[in-house]
Amino acid sequence: MLTGQITSAILGIAIAGAILFLVRRDHLHGPYALWWLSVAAATFVLGVFPGTVGWLGRVSGISYAPVLPIIVAVALILLRLLKLDIDRSRQERRVRRLTQKLAILERELARLGGTPVPDDDGDDS
Secondary structure (H helix, E strand, O other): OOOHHHHHHHHHHHHHHHHHHHHHOOOOOHHHHHHHHHHHHHHHHHHHOOHHHHHHHHHHOOOOHHHHHHHHHHHHHHHHHHHHHHHHHHHHHHHHHHHHHHHHHHHHHHHHHOOOOOOOOOOOO
16 A cells, blocks of 8 residues: 555656656746646655655644645645736737737738738628
């Protein structure tokens, strides 16, 4: 029967292996891979050294130390979601600006060529 420590260590190694496989296949890029490798390393360390959670709980003043990894995990998930939203907003802004520049260039090209520009509102109907 596997203990929680062994299971956690195996899970950390499996996550690290999966991340390295994805990087090798070019499905995951550098900064994202580092993020997930740090998650795998933390999982492995907590599995191999379970006393770390108790020590961190005492240092931080948390009376029930096993809840500490859950609190940290939720906080990291929220930070990751915030970063994803920031990146998505930046990409949407870039796409909007590129679309506006393209429309300006198309209008200018049509004006210089003497052909009228069709009004395309995006409707296919």
